[in-house]
Amino acid sequence: MIAYLNGTVKYILSDGCVLEVNGVGYRVMLNARLRAELSLGRRLELIIHTAFSSDAITLYGFSAQPDYELFTRLISVSGIGAKTALAMLSKMSADEIINAIAQKNVALLTKLPGLGKKSVERLILELGDKLKPSTTTSTVDQQSMRDAVDALEALGYSQSEIASVLSKVDEPLSTEELIKLALRNLH
Numbered sequence: 001m002i003a004y005l006n007g008t009v010k011y012i013l014s015d016g017c018v019l020e021v022n023g024v025g026y027r028v029m030l031n032a033r034l035r036a037e038l039s040l041g042r043r044l045e046l047i048i049h050t051a052f053s054s055d056a057i058t059l060y061g062f063s064a065q066p067d068y069e070l071f072t073r074l075i076s077v078s079g080i081g082a083k084t085a086l087a088m089l090s091k092m093s094a095d096e097i098i099n100a101i102a103q104k105n106v107a108l109l110t111k112l113p114g115l116g117k118k119s120v121e122r123l124i125l126e127l128g129d130k131l132k133p134s135t136t137t138s139t140v141d142q143q144s145m146r147d148a149v150d151a152l153e154a155l156g157y158s159q160s161e162i163a164s165v166l167s168k169v170d171e172p173l174s175t176e177e178l179i180k181l182a183l184r185n186l187h
Helices: 032-036 065-075 082-091 094-102 117-127 139-154 159-166 175-185
Strands: 004-013 016-021 024-029 043-052 057-062
Touching: 004 024, 016 043, 016 057, 032 082, 032 159, 043 065, 057 065, 057 082, 065 082, 065 094, 065 117, 082 094, 094 117, 139 159, 139 175, 159 175
Parallel strands: 024 057
Antiparallel strands: 004 016, 004 043, 016 024, 043 057
């Protein structure tokens, strides 16, 4: 089983990349936020989840341990597949998803791709006690971030553009401050 890859981005694909490691190209599925940060020739270290099926071996790559750990927890829930888990991590950070599950925020979680109300309820039931929410981000901060993302999307910016700017914010800011910061840094 492949658990880690360190190589150079050879191709950027719509759902991931081809990572060249010692002359061998590995196709790795990535979440949209990580994929948006890629450039050809960039050196990349990834924690890998290897999924086996009857017709394929699929590699899912993560640049951070919390994303990898949450992904493996998500796919352990009945009805949540690898593609859905990856899509969830494309829209929200691991901390945001964990906090939403811990707070039983059905309304927010059903906005994530591939999740209906029953899937969200099962997710909360199966993982609610197993995940530790972040104490560094308050509900108000998360709400400000979601409101800012919604406003920026309404202005026509893509999820990847927004994520590339707002993912660097490490202090609590109001919705207005987040929007101003993003607009200054988006081209």
